[in-house]
Amino acid sequence: MRSPLLLLLALSLSSTLHAFASPSPTLFDLESLSLPSTSHTSASARRALFDLESTSASPHTGLSAFSKRASTKISSYSGPTKGHATFYGNDGSGGACLLPSRSDLKFVAFSGAKWDNSANCGACMRVTGPNGSSLDLSTSAFSKIAPTSKGKVDVSWKWISCVSAGLEKGGVSVVWKSGSSAYWMAIQIRGAAFPVQSVAIRAATSSSYTNLKRENYNYFSATSGAGAGPFVVLVRYQNGSKSIIKNVKLNSVIGDA
Numbered sequence: 001m002r003s004p005l006l007l008l009l010a011l012s013l014s015s016t017l018h019a020f021a022s023p024s025p026t027l028f029d030l031e032s033l034s035l036p037s038t039s040h041t042s043a044s045a046r047r048a049l050f051d052l053e054s055t056s057a058s059p060h061t062g063l064s065a066f067s068k069r070a071s072t073k074i075s076s077y078s079g080p081t082k083g084h085a086t087f088y089g090n091d092g093s094g095g096a097c098l099l100p101s102r103s104d105l106k107f108v109a110f111s112g113a114k115w116d117n118s119a120n121c122g123a124c125m126r127v128t129g130p131n132g133s134s135l136d137l138s139t140s141a142f143s144k145i146a147p148t149s150k151g152k153v154d155v156s157w158k159w160i161s162c163v164s165a166g167l168e169k170g171g172v173s174v175v176w177k178s179g180s181s182a183y184w185m186a187i188q189i190r191g192a193a194f195p196v197q198s199v200a201i202r203a204a205t206s207s208s209y210t211n212l213k214r215e216n217y218n219y220f221s222a223t224s225g226a227g228a229g230p231f232v233v234l235v236r237y238q239n240g241s242k243s244i245i246k247n248v249k250l251n252s253v254i255g256d257a
Helices: 015-019 112-118
Strands: 008-011 026-032 048-056 074-076 081-087 124-129 135-137 153-160 173-176 185-190 196-203 220-222 231-237 242-248
Touching (some): 173 242
Parallel strands (some): 008 048, 081 135
Antiparallel strands (some): 185 220, 231 242
16 A cells, blocks of 8 residues: 655646636646655655646656666656556645645655655646556546546656756755754755755865765765864766855755754
8 A cells, every 4th residue: 555645736727727626637737845754654655746737748758767777766757657646635644745835725645665765845747637656646636627527537647857847946945854963963955956866965164065864764875974164065966067156154044853
């Protein structure tokens, strides 16, 4: 049984909304988030955020799909993945990525392999349906692609750039885990266009980076710390791009407790 991965949909509705029940497929953009771990939601749970595109159209290429291997990190951004979608309710609590919720409360559930030990936290996708790996949507999200009376419909979905989809503005930020210090620290990257592949950190006065360890709660840690800062943070993304974030101060922005 798959554990639920909750995703929010930020709807930008248009006159095409009334056509959702028609055979013409409707395109969705989703920014994925996974939720904080809780006793009732396993670490393989994940949340994603949707943004409804203001168009209905046929499926098209040029977007991404999970690579076909045990680890489902994004390796390319071409071709759709086909499957089916069901729905399971509108409860947005729980999760494993420790990213903030939006107020839209429209969700989808992924399997643990797609969550991939937090490697795909922050990814974005487009879901097309009904028209052809399975997704468990919230009731609200499902109702945008088909009547809930259908219960299960064919869909396809593709990974895309969060910035191109309008789900992120392109400004990457660093969030510190509560309890970080000069002797132990963990940071999370937010606002990226693509999922984070790796993170390294160095003191602003140094030229040598320390590679951080990815944790399954979607932070990158240094068990011996990295000093008092300020820091330069190097972020590499799954599509091969990178960001360099300068003048990052210790505990400048605190994330979860």
